[in-house]
Amino acid sequence: MNEMMLGRINHIAIVVPDLDGAAAQWQARTGAEVSAPQSLPEHGVRVVFVVAENGKIELLEPLDDSSPIAAFLARNPDGGMHHICFDVDDLYASRDRLIDSGARILGSHEPKIGAHGKPVLFIHPKDMTGTLVELQQA
Amino acid sequence: MNEMMLGRINHIAIVVPDLDGAAAQWQARTGAEVSAPQSLPEHGVRVVFVVAENGKIELLEPLDDSSPIAAFLARNPDGGMHHICFDVDDLYASRDRLIDSGARILGSHEPKIGAHGKPVLFIHPKDMTGTLVELQQA
Numbered sequence A, B: 001m002n003e004m005m006l007g008r009i010n011h012i013a014i015v016v017p018d019l020d021g022a023a024a025q026w027q028a029r030t031g032a033e034v035s036a037p038q039s040l041p042e043h044g045v046r047v048v049f050v051v052a053e054n055g056k057i058e059l060l061e062p063l064d065d066s067s068p069i070a071a072f073l074a075r076n077p078d079g080g081m082h083h084i085c086f087d088v089d090d091l092y093a094s095r096d097r098l099i100d101s102g103a104r105i106l107g108s109h110e111p112k113i114g115a116h117g118k119p120v121l122f123i124h125p126k127d128m129t130g131t132l133v134e135l136q137q138a
Helices: A019-030 A070-075 A091-100 B019-030 B070-075 B091-100
Strands: A009-015 A038-040 A045-052 A055-062 A080-088 A119-123 A133-137 B009-015 B038-040 B045-052 B055-062 B080-088 B119-123 B133-137
Touching: A009 B009, A019 A045, A019 A055, A080 B080, A091 A119, A091 A133, B019 B045, B019 B055, B091 B119, B091 B133
Parallel strands: A009 A055, A080 A133, B009 B055, B080 B133
Antiparallel strands: A009 A080, A038 A045, A045 A055, A119 A133, B009 B080, B038 B045, B045 B055, B119 B133
16 A cells, blocks of 8 residues: 555635636736636536646536535635645545545545546545545546 | 746645644545644644645644634634645735735735745635635745
């Protein structure tokens, strides 16, 4: 087993009530490159990436009320930080290490294809200091 | 003015109710290097760093009830993501750009020395998509 499963910080996701406004705000305030919005119906979100030197900020807006992030936005109407995503070299080994350490994996224990086209899984925030952590196969 | 003020993601800060337990949890679950705890009385926090390949996770615990993070922990008793810190090449130019774009800077507009011994300032979360953003002189 790889002792060090934590690779790069891939992105930090922020849920926002108005994606176009949020993208314009980040662009104006930071001067960073901001990608064109993409709709990802299979994830229930519309997304824009703000590009920093060593990682990305992912701005997310729910596509509709059935979106997995709709409840978060209802609790945080101004928006807020939603999750951190780390790259890992071996997603299955990381998953097994987490389960062995007592952490719960959200949903089924099988990785799904995430917003970047790579396998991902999420750790239960109550088992990771109140923070939703996504792991993505590097 | 530097058009691109956003440099590296320096760290993501997570406030936790029990720093030693949180540090042990991150170490056990991710295998990452975790620093020894440091108390920073001038910031009212005790801190540990979890080292990822390209940045850090900063775990923060209030030193006492007068800590700037005590209210956050009262609202989020399990802990949660508190802020993102970016490096910037020119903190004063970044501050002026932010103010010109309509963003509020927390406290006085003069940078203070942050937890890493470098000048920092914070953008009001309501002016940055609900997210507390720290800028640190690189």
